[in-house]
Amino acid sequence: MLCLGLVAVFTLLAVYGEIVYQVHEFRDITPAYQKTNLDLQFQPPSSGHWMGTDGLGRDVMSRLIQGVSIAYKVGIITSLIAIPIGVFFGCIAGYFGGKVDDFVVWLYSTFASMPGLLFILAIAMVVGKGLLGIYLGIGLTTWVGICRLIRGEVMKHKEQTYVQAAQALGLGSGRIIFRHILPNVMHVIIVTFTLRFPAAVGTEVFLSFLGIGVQDQPSWGLMINNARMRLWQGVWWEMTFVTLAVFLLVLAFNLLGDALRDALDPRLND
């Protein structure tokens, strides 16, 4: 329940951050979280700036909230890329078997054999630094796991009598796969989504930290990277709060994923 609450809070923050971003973009003015004020460098947390300010005098809290919105975009868009690909290939491989299966297994083995980070770096180099590279890179590498899971589930369901009954009714393969088997493996997709989400966020933070991710937006990775320089000078707040935010987000989603699995997996129910 606590994790659900946390996820809800993060979601609200993300929506709020996105609205703030869009409004400022629309009015073409510099938003508060981008305003630099060199008089207010490295202010510790106070009533004016709850989480202090960074090296350019920007409010850490408002940047943190923008970071939530970036993290959500990464989580959702990479899932939107990875899940359809994984589900589609997993379904046809599991259902048809034979040559189709061989091809899909070959395809995902090829993807899986490349170090994911290297692949993401390569894609980021091709499409240029920034969010697009992150979306494509993470999206195109993570469908493998989903594909494998779905393939296994579909193979299991294919042998069930209700599939045979559907065939005996004269249904086509496409309809059997997507109308009959897919709803039965939906829980796998939902659970995988909640577990992929924090992983994608983590990867984004990491890539932005390395400098190949987000460029001018306040991403958590960039903030951690900036904060690490001043940490030894006693500027602890930026690092602490950002790390805490990443930790809480990842923890909340993982707990939610586990809870969903307990609730949705038919095998654990009975």
Added chain:
Amino acid sequence: MTDSKSIIEVKDLRVHFGRGDDLVKAVDGVSFSILHGETLALVGESGSGKSISALSLTKLAPRQATYAGGEVMFGGQDMLTLPDADLRKIRGRRISYIFQEPMVSFNPVFTIGWQIEEALTLHRKEVDRKAEVARLLDLVHLPARLTRAFPHEMSGGQLQRCMIAMALACSPELLVADEPTTALDVTVQREILNLLKELSEKVGLSILMITHNLGIVSDLADRVCVMQKGKIVEEGETRQVLDAPQHAYTKQLMAAVPRLRPKK
């Protein structure tokens, strides 16, 4: 030699599994035909090839199976050589199946009504589906409110009735019942069998009944084929086969029937 009275003719059907040393001849040269409105029973022990023969009528046998020979003539066409798209038009519309275990023959995530409607959407687009589902459920003596029930909310007997309703949705010419009562308890078995009997008389349905229960055979079937190890070893009118079995295997089957008063 096509007899216009018979609805389906199976000639020398051979279905094999595996190859080389592992070759299993699941169905090894089986021939039978079913007349209009007739109920034919296919009897035999587990693994004698009766289910595979029945599934092969519309090429539904598992993917690993190879159709090594023979033909299945239905409506003037050989089902074994028909392309998949044409087969799908026959499955469910002209030849329907009822399976052994009603509990797992329905998709667990959809309501009964949805699943019966699907059969209608597929083969009979013009009918009023809601009314038709209600009519079908009434035909198998179930209340119409069950359309909104999910499979796990119903009993085995109710589900088997729904299965029959679904199979009858497109008024098929042939109903293949693959051990329709094996998974049900005895009193429910009786109800289902009476229902099938009633329907075959009312609608003039031809039924291929697969079973290992000779009680069902004597009750329902007009003719019997006894199968052993992929071959038909005895064939004939029900009474004749049951009263005076010729083949040793049939005698063995007869002797295995449990009796209320064992012969001394």
